[in-house]
Each structure stands twice: as structure tokens, then as C-alpha cells.
Amino acid sequence: MAKTHEIKVQRREDEGKGASRRLRHAGNVPAIVYGGELKPVSIQLNHNEVWLASQHDWFYSSILDLSLNGDIQKVLLRDMQRHPYKQQIMHLDFQRVNENETLRTAVPLHFINQDTSPAGKSADVVVTHELNEVVVECLPKDLPEFIELDLSNLAVGAVVHLSEIKLPAGVEIPELKLGKEHDVAVVIAKHGKEEAEAPAEGAEKEEK
Structure with missing residues (x-):
């Protein structure tokens, strides 16, 4: 409730x-x-x-x-x-709101246990949150104040997608009904070196 x-x-x-x-x-x-x-x-x-x-x-x-x-x-x-x-x-x-009608609204994401995950404990890894909220559909009685995303098993190089979010009973993410291309990244754990090398590669191409 x-x-x-x-x-x-x-x-x-x-x-x-x-x-x-x-x-x-x-x-x-x-x-x-x-x-x-x-x-x-x-x-x-x-x-x-x-x-x-x-x-x-x-x-x-x-x-x-x-x-x-x-x-x-x-x-x-x-x-x-x-x-x-x-x-x-x-x-x-x-x-x-009508208590008997499905509603659609954005709900905040709360990220937990990131610091104790393999990615979180790696000094050269950058963890980015691509989304801080998600649009859900549900009856008013099922609407959560927030949705927790447990990152305790987040590995180096891992990507957490929208479909991997554990939803409360009665709650759906309408975006996922639109096809696989809408299963976007929510969390990305990259080596800091990868972030730094990307612009450098682009700069080399411009010099050529």
C-alpha cells in the first residue's frame, strides 16, 4: 500500500x-x-x-x-x-487521481550498496547514473515513493539496464513495452582510463 x-x-x-x-x-x-x-x-x-x-x-x-x-x-x-x-x-x-484507474508518473531511483560493490571499490572505475528517475504505471495504491536499485554486485565494466530494475508488485515500466531498443542503460561502470582515452582518440583523428 x-x-x-x-x-x-x-x-x-x-x-x-x-x-x-x-x-x-x-x-x-x-x-x-x-x-x-x-x-x-x-x-x-x-x-x-x-x-x-x-x-x-x-x-x-x-x-x-x-x-x-x-x-x-x-x-x-x-x-x-x-x-x-x-x-x-x-x-x-x-x-x-481515481483510485481505480492506472496512472503514469515519474518515481525517483535510490541507488544502494554502490560503494561496497566490486566497481565501487575500484579506484580507477567511474560509475555513472544515466537515469535518476523512471516513469512507471500502476494503480494509485501501488505507487512507490521511490524504487531502490541494489548495486552490491556491480562489476567493473558492467551496465545495468532498465529491465533489470526490480519493481514492486503491481508496478510496470511502460517504456519497456516499446521494444528492446528502449531497454536503456541506467548505470554504467567504466574504467577511468576508458573515459580519458575516448577524447584522445577523437583528437588524433582530427589531426590526421
């Missing part, structure tokens, strides 16, 4: 740029809730509470319980606008 997190919101009566500026000046964040059979609703949230929540993976990939005057609506965060240089959230979009 996926965890849920409650976020308290208030209905927003005034709309427009001027109203949004006043909300932000008062320490709030303008937002909207849409989707399902209900009409879109303009809401506002306390900025400090939202900022703290935004530091956690669950804010982006979990089912959230929006509490509006005691009424709970289950939603996913679909968009977050940030100020270009201030630590300020400007606007949020939430989409309602």
Missing part, C-alpha cells in the same frame, strides 16, 4: 497576477487542482510548509491528500514553478 501525505490547503477566491502577487507577499503559494469529474479549483498553500515538503521525494512521486475544509482529495503534483533565483515556489498544479 502506497503511503499518503496530507497537505492542508485553502480555497482561493481572488485570481489573476495581482492576486497571486499578494498571496506570495503574504507567505502563500497559489495553486490549482484539476482532473476527474470535478471542476478545477483555485487554492492556496502555506509557502513554508510547501517548501519543507518539496525537499522530500514523496512530494513529487506520492499520492497526496489535499485537505480543503476537511474534504480530502487524492492528487499528484504535476507541475511546480520556482522563482529563477530566489528560494520561492511560485505556483503548483495538482491532478486528481
Whole structure:
């Protein structure tokens, strides 16, 4: 069962740029809730509470319980606008979810045991994470906050592909349904020498 997190919101009566500026000046964040059979609703949230929540993976990939005057609506965060240089959230979009319908969203990848793997213990090996999140399909009740990828057996020269990720029950990666060419690399463990030699070879060709 996926965890849920409650976020308290208030209905927003005034709309427009001027109203949004006043909300932000008062320490709030303008937002909207849409989707399902209900009409879109303009809401506002306390900025400090939202900022703290935004530091956690669950804010982006979990089912959230929006509490509006005691009424709970289950939603996913679909968009977050940030100020270009201030630590300020400007606007949020939430989409309602139907507990009986499959949803598609991105979930963070957590890499564990890399340092104790054969590749991780080799001084001249560079381990790169090609992906830090993966798009999954599942029912809301099965949505994980994150997916762990155990790298304890990562060997020197190994490549871990999308199809090798162990998924929780009820969770699928839709990209894999599109064919083998979509089974992309997630983790690559290369000798540092290989990384250094690649540009050198290219430079030799240019000289010729």
C-alpha cells in the first residue's frame, strides 16, 4: 500500500497576477487542482510548509491528500514553478487521481550498496547514473515513493539496464513495452582510463 501525505490547503477566491502577487507577499503559494469529474479549483498553500515538503521525494512521486475544509482529495503534483533565483515556489498544479484507474508518473531511483560493490571499490572505475528517475504505471495504491536499485554486485565494466530494475508488485515500466531498443542503460561502470582515452582518440583523428 502506497503511503499518503496530507497537505492542508485553502480555497482561493481572488485570481489573476495581482492576486497571486499578494498571496506570495503574504507567505502563500497559489495553486490549482484539476482532473476527474470535478471542476478545477483555485487554492492556496502555506509557502513554508510547501517548501519543507518539496525537499522530500514523496512530494513529487506520492499520492497526496489535499485537505480543503476537511474534504480530502487524492492528487499528484504535476507541475511546480520556482522563482529563477530566489528560494520561492511560485505556483503548483495538482491532478486528481481515481483510485481505480492506472496512472503514469515519474518515481525517483535510490541507488544502494554502490560503494561496497566490486566497481565501487575500484579506484580507477567511474560509475555513472544515466537515469535518476523512471516513469512507471500502476494503480494509485501501488505507487512507490521511490524504487531502490541494489548495486552490491556491480562489476567493473558492467551496465545495468532498465529491465533489470526490480519493481514492486503491481508496478510496470511502460517504456519497456516499446521494444528492446528502449531497454536503456541506467548505470554504467567504466574504467577511468576508458573515459580519458575516448577524447584522445577523437583528437588524433582530427589531426590526421
